[in-house]
Amino acid sequence: MGRVGCQQWMCQKLAFGLWKEQNWVQSIDSGTHSFLLRNVLKLNRLSQSLKFDPAVGFLRREGRPLGQAATFISSAPFPSRLKRPLKFETGGRVSVSVSLLEPFQTITMASSSSTNNSNFDIPWVEKYRPTKVADIVGNEDAVSRLQVVAHDGNMPHLILTGPPGTGKTTSILALAHELLGQNYKEAVLELNASDDRGIDVVRNKIKMFAQTKVTLPPGRHKIVILDEADSMTGGAQQALRRTMEIYASSTRFALACNTSSKIIEPIQSRCAIVRFSRLSDQEILSRLLVVVEAEKVPYVPEGLEAIIFTADGDMRQALNNLQATYSGFRFVNQENVFKVCDQPHPLHVKNMVRHVLEGKFDDACAGLKQLYDLGYSPTDIITTLFRIIKNYDMVEYLKLEFMKETGFAHMRICEGVGSYLQLCGLLAKLAVVRETAKAA
Numbered sequence: 283m284g285r286v287g288c289q290q291w292m293c294q295k296l297a298f299g300l301w302k303e304q305n306w307v308q309s310i311d312s313g314t315h316s317f318l319l320r321n322v323l324k325l326n327r328l329s330q331s332l333k334f335d336p337a338v339g340f341l342r343r344e345g346r347p348l349g350q351a352a353t354f355i356s357s358a359p360f361p362s363r364l365k366r367p368l369k370f371e372t373g374g375r376v377s378v379s380v381s382l383l384e385p386f387q388t389i390t391m392a393s394s395s396s397t398n399n400s401n402f403d404i405p406w407v408e409k410y411r412p413t414k415v416a417d418i419v420g421n422e423d424a425v426s427r428l429q430v431v432a433h434d435g436n437m438p439h440l441i442l443t444g445p446p447g448t449g450k451t452t453s454i455l456a457l458a459h460e461l462l463g464q465n466y467k468e469a470v471l472e473l474n475a476s477d478d479r480g481i482d483v484v485r486n487k488i489k490m491f492a493q494t495k496v497t498l499p500p501g502r503h504k505i506v507i508l509d510e511a512d513s514m515t516g517g518a519q520q521a522l523r524r525t526m527e528i529y530a531s532s533t534r535f536a537l538a539c540n541t542s543s544k545i546i547e548p549i550q551s552r553c554a555i556v557r558f559s560r561l562s563d564q565e566i567l568s569r570l571l572v573v574v575e576a577e578k579v580p581y582v583p584e585g586l587e588a589i590i591f592t593a594d595g596d597m598r599q600a601l602n603n604l605q606a607t608y609s610g611f612r613f614v615n616q617e618n619v620f621k622v623c624d625q626p627h628p629l630h631v632k633n634m635v636r637h638v639l640e641g642k643f644d645d646a647c648a649g650l651k652q653l654y655d656l657g658y659s660p661t662d663i664i665t666t667l668f669r670i671i672k673n674y675d676m677v678e679y680l681k682l683e684f685m686k687e688t689g690f691a692h693m694r695i696c697e698g699v700g701s702y703l704q705l706c707g708l709l710a711k712l713a714v715v716r717e718t719a720k721a722a
Contacts (some may be wrong), residue, residue: 406577406602406605407602410569411452411455414456414460415429415453415460418453419449419565420561420565421444421449421561427556431457432460432461435502436501437534439534439552439553439554440534440535440537440553440556441536441538441539441549441550441553441554442454442536443538443539443542444540444558444559445559445595445596446540447593447596447600448558448559448561448596449561450538450539450558451507453558454507455472455507461505462505465497465499469498469502469504470505470507471487471491471504471505471506473507473508480517481517484522488506488522489525489529491504491533492504492528503532503533504533506535507536507538508536508537508538510538511539516546520546522549523552560594561597563590566593566597566600567586567590569600570586570589570590570600580614581615582615584616585615585616585619588615588619588620588623589603589604589619591628591669592619592620603619603622606623607619624658625662626658626662626663628666628670631653631663631666632670633649634649635674638712638713641717643710643713646709646713647706650706654702654705660695660701660702661695661696663705664691667688667708671684671688672685683719687708687711687712688708691704691707691711
């Protein structure tokens with residue numbers, strides 16, 4: 283046992299002695315008073331090398347500092363009838379008090395200055411997650427369908443499909459809360475199919491939950507939520523099909539996935555499919571402004587524009603980028619956002635396109651080399667390039683040809699072909715397309 287561990291053990295034994303000496307009663311005689319004072323002085327010496335946070339009770343010595351705070355958990359079974367502090371006075375120089383809070387078994391020796399515990403913020407994605415279907419941002423058609431289900435109470439099997447960060451999981455959780463209310467905990471089984479996706483999960487967890495009897499209001503059903511269901515194995519989906527049929531009278535299933543085509547046809551035919559699309563810039567901006575106002579985040583409009591650009595219709599990504607930028611720099615502007623998000627700056631990519639259109643091929647290649655040397659992924663570079671070309675003010679025919687060549691280059695990069703060479707070849711093809719359009 284180390285020196286500090288030994289001292290903690292001695293403190294624990296001394297504290298147990300304090301309680302044992304008073305025989306669990308509140309009347310303290312002079313002998314017990316002397317014992318308490320003697321042990322407090324011992325604890326004072328031991329506490330010099332120990333540093334813990336103050337908790338429930340305290341022993342305080344007035345007149346001179348007690349030293350570092352010392353906290354330990356006592357294994358002694360504290361009596362529940364000791365509800366108010368016990369105080370002892372000795373000639374005005376030393377006062378000792380022992381207080382007890384029933385849910386805890388902690389005795390603390392602390393100086394008059396208390397330690398402030400650090401409060402860690404929870405992710406803003408969870409903090410500002412809507413709890414009602416009506417509060418969900420965007421996808422008005424899908425939300426309106428879910429509102430009808432919440433109002434009528436007869437929920438069918440559901441498949442919620444769409445890109446990440448568009449509100450699929452939030453929608454089904456809010457719907458389950460509105461349908462079940464206080465019965466949510468015992469009547470909802472939530473599984474992330476990315477982790478639990480084998481056939482054993484369907485045969486064990488899901489089937490056992492479906493067989494469990496839960497008292498619910500008339501017209502309500504237990505709900506099984508399978509997030510990222512498109513990653514379930516084929517065997518698990520086949521087993522799930524039969525389970526959905528057998529227990530349809532008492533249990534309803536809600537599957538959230540990014541691609542509905544990866545769900546087998548028999549399950550799709552048993553479910554109502556609700557499709558979610560990427561959120562518009564205005565919808566993301568409206569929620570960002572709410573969070574910025576609530577958290578008192580200093581920002582400039584260009585900073586929010588950068589967050590919206592990097593999010594690309596993903597509300598989760600937008601809120602995470604906002605919180606990361608604020609936590610790292612305490613100010614949201616373009617420069618800080620792109621430092622945190624680690625994406626190619628769109629102005630650099632836009633300059634590359636401008637150089638190609640102006641016939642300055644060497645300057646465009648130099649800009650590409652600079653981005654590549656900074657360590658950006660070729661996929662990130664070409665994805666940003668595609669988004670810039672799509673919104674760039676140029677002739678329609680030229681824009682279509684640029685987008686086509688960008689798509690072919692992206693396909694080759696995804697297949698593992700030499701990345702930098704393919705990016706340079708893309709710029710060359712864009713320059714050729716530009717010369718051909720100019721000649722025509």
